[in-house]
Amino acid sequence: MGVGVGWACVMQMDDASEAGRAREAQSRNIILRDRGSKMTVTAKQASPETQARADALRQELAEHGHRYHVLDDPAIPDADYDQLLRELEAIEAAHPELIASDSPTQRVGARAVGGFAEVRHAIPMLSLANAFTDAEVGEFVRRIRERLDLDADGCALEFSVEPKFDGLAITLRYEGGLFVRGATRGDGESGEDVTPNLRTIKAVPLRLRGADVPAVLEVRGEVYMPRAAFEAYNCAARASEGRIKPLVNPRNGAAGSLRQLDPGITAQRPLAFYAYAVGVVEFGDSGAALPPTHSQVLAQLRAWGVPVSALVETATGTQGCLDYYRRIGAQRDALPFDIDGVVYKVDALPMQRELGFVGRTPRWAIAHKFPAQEQTTVVEDIIVNIGRTGAATPAAKLQPVFVGGVTVTNATLHNADQVARLDVRVGDTVIVRRAGDVIPEVVGVVVDRRPEGTQPWRMPERCPVCASQIEREEGEAVSRCIGGLGCAAQRVQAIFHFASRRAMDIDGLGERLIEGLSDFGFVASVADLYDLSLEKLIEMKRLSDERDGTTPETVKGGKIATKWAENLIEAIDRSRSTTLARFLYALGIPNVGENTSKMLATWFGEIALVRQMPWPILKAVPDIGGESARAIDHFFAQPRNLQVIDDLLARGVVIADAHPPIGKLRAAIAPARVLANMELPRVTDKRAEQLAAAVESLDAVLRTHPDHWRDAGVPAETIDSLQDFVSTVEGRGLFARSDAALQLIRSRVGHDEDTVATPLDGKIFVLTGTLTTLTRDAAKERLEALGAKVAGSVSKKTSAVIAGDAAGSKLDKARDLGVEIWDEARLLEFLALHAPS
Ligand code: IVH
Numbered sequence: 139m140g141v142g143v144g145w146a147c148v149m150q151m152d153d154a155s156e157a158g159r160a161r162e163a164q165s166r167n168i169i170l171r172d173r174g175s176k177m178t179v180t181a182k183q184a185s186p187e188t189q190a191r192a193d194a195l196r197q198e199l200a201e202h203g204h205r206y207h208v209l210d211d212p213a214i215p216d217a218d219y220d221q222l223l224r225e226l227e228a229i230e231a232a233h234p235e236l237i238a239s240d241s242p243t244q245r246v247g248a249r250a251v252g253g254f255a256e257v258r259h260a261i262p263m264l265s266l267a268n269a270f271t272d273a274e275v276g277e278f279v280r281r282i283r284e285r286l287d288l289d290a291d292g293c294a295l296e297f298s299v300e301p302k303f304d305g306l307a308i309t310l311r312y313e314g315g316l317f318v319r320g321a322t323r324g325d326g327e328s329g330e331d332v333t334p335n336l337r338t339i340k341a342v343p344l345r346l347r348g349a350d351v352p353a354v355l356e357v358r359g360e361v362y363m364p365r366a367a368f369e370a371y372n373c374a375a376r377a378s379e380g381r382i383k384p385l386v387n388p389r390n391g392a393a394g395s396l397r398q399l400d401p402g403i404t405a406q407r408p409l410a411f412y413a414y415a416v417g418v419v420e421f422g423d424s425g426a427a428l429p430p431t432h433s434q435v436l437a438q439l440r441a442w443g444v445p446v447s448a449l450v451e452t453a454t455g456t457q458g459c460l461d462y463y464r465r466i467g468a469q470r471d472a473l474p475f476d477i478d479g480v481v482y483k484v485d486a487l488p489m490q491r492e493l494g495f496v497g498r499t500p501r502w503a504i505a506h507k508f509p510a511q512e513q514t515t516v517v518e519d520i521i522v523n524i525g526r527t528g529a530a531t532p533a534a535k536l537q538p539v540f541v542g543g544v545t546v547t548n549a550t551l552h553n554a555d556q557v558a559r560l561d562v563r564v565g566d567t568v569i570v571r572r573a574g575d576v577i578p579e580v581v582g583v584v585v586d587r588r589p590e591g592t593q594p595w596r597m598p599e600r601c602p603v604c605a606s607q608i609e610r611e612e613g614e615a616v617s618r619c620i621g622g623l624g625c626a627a628q629r630v631q632a633i634f635h636f637a638s639r640r641a642m643d644i645d646g647l648g649e650r651l652i653e654g655l656s657d658f659g660f661v662a663s664v665a666d667l668y669d670l671s672l673e674k675l676i677e678m679k680r681l682s683d684e685r686d687g688t689t690p691e692t693v694k695g696g697k698i699a700t701k702w703a704e705n706l707i708e709a710i711d712r713s714r715s716t717t718l719a720r721f722l723y724a725l726g727i728p729n730v731g732e733n734t735s736k737m738l739a740t741w742f743g744e745i746a747l748v749r750q751m752p753w754p755i756l757k758a759v760p761d762i763g764g765e766s767a768r769a770i771d772h773f774f775a776q777p778r779n780l781q782v783i784d785d786l787l788a789r790g791v792v793i794a795d796a797h798p799p800i801g802k803l804r805a806a807i808a809p810a811r812v813l814a815n816m817e818l819p820r821v822t823d824k825r826a827e828q829l830a831a832a833v834e835s836l837d838a839v840l841r842t843h844p845d846h847w848r849d850a851g852v853p854a855e856t857i858d859s860l861q862d863f864v865s866t867v868e869g870r871g872l873f874a875r876s877d878a879a880l881q882l883i884r885s886r887v888g889h890d891e892d893t894v895a896t897p898l899d900g901k902i903f904v905l906t907g908t909l910t911t912l913t914r915d916a917a918k919e920r921l922e923a924l925g926a927k928v929a930g931s932v933s934k935k936t937s938a939v940i941a942g943d944a945a946g947s948k949l950d951k952a953r954d955l956g957v958e959i960w961d962e963a964r965l966l967e968f969l970a971l972h973a974p975s
């Protein structure tokens with residue numbers, strides 16, 4: 139997640155019901171301890187009404203727990219559940235004789251003394267063979283068909299297909315429907331009795347539902363830590379400044395929590411559970427039996443109140459299995475828990491019995507693994523990369539390792555604090571994670587494998603590229619090289635950003651080429667790109683081939699290959715005509731992303747204007763905050779940056795959509811507003827109105843005698859604050875510049891309020907599904923050009939949802955909320971109608 143930690147914490151806490159449950163567990167824990175002391179004092183015989191109420195509450199709570207954990211369909215909010223639970227707790231505190239072991243109040247028990255007891259598994263807990271390729275799955279199915287002689291009668295083979303949960307295997311024993319014992323898998327023959335810890339897991343039913351429950355039932359499944367709980371835990375760990383050690387991954391979180399001797403601690407780490415098999419099953423004299431297929435057994439478990447994942451399905455033959463693998467694989471990163479593959483199990487239990495086992499694995503099941511997202515490898519070096527704004531990011535150079543489907547040799551370490559937190563050292567064996575498209579990161583160190591003589595890592599004092607100082611500002615997580623564009627690394631990154639698709643969109647100008655152009659002095663600033671020629675490009679390539687000792691790629695069949703250079707020159711040429719929004723974004727102003735650039739472009743219309751605006755005026759534009767406004771002002775105050783802009787324009791870069799500032803700007807920059815935007819102490823919006831009303835212009839503020847304000851009824855402390863500010867050089871400068879800027883805008887802005895047509899001003903659109911004639915980016919850009927905002931999710935505020943092919947949940951939500959829905963044809967029609975002339 140690319141957001142600040144604090145914000146991520148809030149999101150997680152709000153989003154995750156796990157977090158809510160952690161709080162609940164915590165509060166319950168306290169109540170339970172309280173009850174311990176109250177018990178002897180208040181106990182007296184319960185009345186039949188009280189007893190009936192306790193029974194009713196237990197039943198109701200069990201029902202809500204079942205709906206929440208098994209049916210995934212809660213009927214009441216968490217707070218109401220808490221309320222019922224507290225009522226039951228109060229009754230049980232007053233009448234301990236009413237406490238039953240399956241009461242939802244009895245999940246947190248006493249601390250285990252002297253470790254966990256051993257439990258022998260009457261039926262061993264076996265493991266699965268793995269398949270990594272489609273061919274191996276095909277082989278698995280072929281072997282089964284052969285053994286069962288299915289090909290003779292052309293029978294289809296049905297499988298139960300399931301996620302392979304990445305947690306910890308456990309077994310739960312129910313006697314007469316009551317949960318009596320739970321154990322870890324251990325070595326498969328015997329495990330550890332972790333009953334008190336398993337009782338704290340709300341997804342583990344303390345009593346089975348229904349009248350037909352077996353006399354003995356062993357449920358087997360996986361305990362796991364949902365990702366949200368993992369994130370929330372690590373958030374708290376980061377905030378604890380070293381007191382709590384962060385978890386490496388959710389699986390370790392689950393394993394560590396289950397092995398806690400104090401169930402109170404397990405209860406605070408919200409774990410969950412899914413069943414995937416049964417062990418011992420005895421129906422006693424009832425004559426009942428389990429159904430004949432594995433999928434029906436799982437359905438039966440579900441009916442008994444045991445959670446079974448909704449992702450479990452049945453599939454036919456190899457192709458059915460592989461289809462499932464791909465479908466689940468596509469959802470993998472979006473699931474609320476980690477999975478490391480899928481499992482295929484022959485569905486018919488008689489067939490399973492016939493197939494039997496080889497060694498410790500069944501012939502009737504196989505795990506089809508996804509590419510591992512975590513691997514261990516050795517850190518060969520820790521280097522520092524310098525980014526576009528000078529940010530110095532430590533990265534581990536790794537012994538090559540295959541993870542997440544690619545070979546990884548570099549992994550980010552984020553910043554100096556992260557290195558310190560993990561205590562990653564050169565020579566360490568580390569766990570590297572690469573999930574989805576996320577860049578590989580080091581998530582933990584295997585301290586047991588640390589060689590002797592390693593040293594803690596420290597951020598170097600000087601930039602490895604330009605030898606400038608590396609500094610870190612107070613309260614900032616990032617360290618920066620202060621070399622600016624004098625630092626080759628920052629220069630290369632700045633050019634790379636300038637050329638990127640959403641900026642000037644120079645196709646084919648990759649980082650390697652830019653490095654070559656920078657190293658050999660062909661390009662020192664982005665403006666130099668527009669001076670490049672075919673000859674210069676080819677010369678650069680020759681020089682870099684020579685330096686690197688590589689066979690010149692430029693020479694093929696004795697002829698110099700120049701097509702790439704021709705294409706690049708063409709792409710550079712094409713980029714000459716651009717929009718103001720792209721141009722501003724391309725400059726790489728710190729804190730200015732695409733949206734801010736678009737706002738600046740829409741409101742001011744001309745680069746000549748933007749570059750002269752002091753920050754209190756920039757701040758008047760919606761969505762531009764104080765920090766961005768200051769960054770923009772600061773950027774354009776640097777002569778070097780202004781020179782680059784002049785050079786670009788002089789080399790033929792044209793801002794094709796330049797226009798006068800929009801009419802609304804005039805209202806937004808009323809002197810009172812600008813004054814208020816300066817954020818002077820005691821100059822509130824109201825006082826700014828008063829001050830501005832008493833003078834002709836902002837500039838006049840500098841010449842106004844304090845008595846004049848006093849007569850106008852401005853309070854003394856406001857006048858003092860203003861006087862303090864204008865007595866500084868900075869203050870006087872800001873007033874003078876703001877005044878000049880106001881005049882400039884007034885002279886430029888058209889008198890017609892609708893100088894620029896923005897027919898979608900204030901409208902919020904959401905794009906969903908696949909558009910056929912436009913890319914999503916293009917549709918977004920064109921809507922924004924008409925003044926609309928394009929958001930990622932549908933809410934009541936959404937003006938319209940544009941639904942392409944195969945639109946899914948966003949379209950449903952739009953329908954639910956009664957939000958207007960446009961199809962692609964309607965969008966195109968609208969865009970054509972409002973196309974800029
Ligand atoms: S069935 C006899 N089903 O994978 C087969 N196992 O290597 C018993 N696992 O220890 C296992 N999801 O921890 C089965 N849907 C699933 C599973 C699953 C995860 C784990 C389990 C087991 C290991 C097998």
